[in-house]
Amino acid sequence: MSWPLTVAFALVVLSTGCHGDMDWPGFEGELDWWQKAVFYQIYPRSFKDSDGDGISDLKGITNNLVHVYNLGAAAAWLSPIYKSPMKDFGYDISNYEEIDPIFGTIDEFKALVARAKELGIKIIMDFVPNHSSDQHEWFQKSIKREDPYTNYYVWADPKIDADGNRKPPSNWISVFGGPAWEFVEERGQYYLHQFDPSQPDLNLTNDLVVEELLSAMDFWMDLGVGGFRVDAVNHMFEADGFPDEPRNNQSGVNDPNDYGYLDHIYTKDDPRCYGVIERFRARVDAFAAESDNVTRVLMTEAYTSIENAMKYFGNETVPGSHMPFNFLLINNLGRWAKNFSDAVSLWMDNLPERGWANWLVGNHDQHRAATRYAPELVDALNMIITLLPGTGVTYYGEEIGMENTFVTWQETQDPQGCNAGPDHYQEKSRDPERTPFQWNDEPFAGFTSGNSTWLPVNPNYVKLNVKAQELETVSHINIYKQLLSVRETPTAQKGDLSIRTIGDHLFAFTRNYPDEEGLLVLVNLGLEEMNNVNLQTVFDKLPEEATVKITSIFSKVIAGETVDTKDMTLLPNEGLVLGISSE
Numbered sequence: 001m002s003w004p005l006t007v008a009f010a011l012v013v014l015s016t017g018c019h020g021d022m023d024w025p026g027f028e029g030e031l032d033w034w035q036k037a038v039f040y041q042i043y044p045r046s047f048k049d050s051d052g053d054g055i056s057d058l059k060g061i062t063n064n065l066v067h068v069y070n071l072g073a074a075a076a077w078l079s080p081i082y083k084s085p086m087k088d089f090g091y092d093i094s095n096y097e098e099i100d101p102i103f104g105t106i107d108e109f110k111a112l113v114a115r116a117k118e119l120g121i122k123i124i125m126d127f128v129p130n131h132s133s134d135q136h137e138w139f140q141k142s143i144k145r146e147d148p149y150t151n152y153y154v155w156a157d158p159k160i161d162a163d164g165n166r167k168p169p170s171n172w173i174s175v176f177g178g179p180a181w182e183f184v185e186e187r188g189q190y191y192l193h194q195f196d197p198s199q200p201d202l203n204l205t206n207d208l209v210v211e212e213l214l215s216a217m218d219f220w221m222d223l224g225v226g227g228f229r230v231d232a233v234n235h236m237f238e239a240d241g242f243p244d245e246p247r248n249n250q251s252g253v254n255d256p257n258d259y260g261y262l263d264h265i266y267t268k269d270d271p272r273c274y275g276v277i278e279r280f281r282a283r284v285d286a287f288a289a290e291s292d293n294v295t296r297v298l299m300t301e302a303y304t305s306i307e308n309a310m311k312y313f314g315n316e317t318v319p320g321s322h323m324p325f326n327f328l329l330i331n332n333l334g335r336w337a338k339n340f341s342d343a344v345s346l347w348m349d350n351l352p353e354r355g356w357a358n359w360l361v362g363n364h365d366q367h368r369a370a371t372r373y374a375p376e377l378v379d380a381l382n383m384i385i386t387l388l389p390g391t392g393v394t395y396y397g398e399e400i401g402m403e404n405t406f407v408t409w410q411e412t413q414d415p416q417g418c419n420a421g422p423d424h425y426q427e428k429s430r431d432p433e434r435t436p437f438q439w440n441d442e443p444f445a446g447f448t449s450g451n452s453t454w455l456p457v458n459p460n461y462v463k464l465n466v467k468a469q470e471l472e473t474v475s476h477i478n479i480y481k482q483l484l485s486v487r488e489t490p491t492a493q494k495g496d497l498s499i500r501t502i503g504d505h506l507f508a509f510t511r512n513y514p515d516e517e518g519l520l521v522l523v524n525l526g527l528e529e530m531n532n533v534n535l536q537t538v539f540d541k542l543p544e545e546a547t548v549k550i551t552s553i554f555s556k557v558i559a560g561e562t563v564d565t566k567d568m569t570l571l572p573n574e575g576l577v578l579g580i581s582s583e
């Protein structure tokens, strides 16, 4: 069967109106800065090295922050830069109010904030409330039962089995694999670590701990940060009495050391998590109210159900997170238009009145979007995350289409990869998506002037780099910049949303706002060309003609051209942003 025929068949099915309800109203009223923003995530070891040690640092970031500005992003979120033994590359904090010397000094941090201010960009700190490093003074004193630190962590007595042997308090497994309990002889108790053994879980039922965290937030807000991205928030509490968790029969995992082996009903999504986030929110709101009335934003990370994700927004009377991260597009949606429209609908339909959407396809914990989907889909994915209604989040390198880098077992750094061993590290390691940013075609992609880098540079840097793409009119980075400038329009910021699919692979949406040019975004997720596509059959009131605004790098149509919405051709992997009249 030829393609036009398949499409024609699909149209008959669709014109029966089964997609008529995928419409959401626009937004009325004023939007705050973070709602209009794209947040650009910098992995601080991998952005730009200034001193030749092969690891990026604050000076390198400051001197190249103009890159973020040039893209049109409003804020840079930095993964942790606090003092840390770097067992989990900064997500193991040994002092919440100091900068790690690998990254620089507090004065260099002040210089970064000053530079950001000049550029009109906000700096967002990562913040880790679930655990500290085992090198933190709090933990060292907690081991010794020195007050007030005695109960700063989750400690429990051993169980003793029938033969008199010492056993952990429960069967819990850590996210990185292996038991979640570690025995400390000196204290005669086990401590809980939901992640690496070097990351003991803080006891957030202890108010003193919450107060410590709140005062650390004040410390960074006093230094001028624009908000926080809060780490692993659904791991903050565990069920009282540490009951054993049941087997996860759905996961297909048979290794009792693998996190997927158990169903984490007692260690995740405890209802007390939301309350802590509400306290953090009250603190950032208070800071704004007492200073310049500029919102300090709270973004929260929880891999959880849609129902739980929405709870982080807070309740009718008490606000919580501004932005519980939306991880629905980070799932492997494949090339199916329905998967995309279902994911977007799931988020939009569950969004509470007080909520606000956000869209992202990658971060430092997931393989590169270009690799998970396809390098050819890079522009289309950027169209989706920047033109759906809501805040956009971009992981460094997505603007140039960076791909996963192959990292050998010997080169592996990530504890999650190391714990999996030489045969399985590639299934678990997050190193492939954390490699140095590709600036130009000089040695080490212009990332360092030294002679090595902490993770290997992707050999594709020779062609795939910022400089090369900036010199080309049609390139991922220039498309990305155009998308961010389209986001400035009322249509992109506040317009309504209608989503339609045609056949298995065409994902399409419109945005309309009264008296403004509308937007029609088309993405052919498939590997086949689509011909004679008639969008009139799925969208109401679509004008016959549309103007091409932004295309994928390989598109044959060019910006400014007029196309017939009754008879469109879409290349495999092609994304198009079209302008439509508002009538």
Ligand code: GLC
Pocket (backbone or CB within 6 Å): 088, 091, 092, 128, 195, 231, 232, 301, 364, 365
């Ligand atoms: C979050 C971070 C991840 C880190 C973990 C433990 O999931 O994004 O990188 O390893 O928390 O802090």
Ligand code: MG
Pocket (backbone or CB within 6 Å): 049, 050, 051, 052, 053, 054, 055, 056, 057, 102
């Ligand atoms: Mg360095």
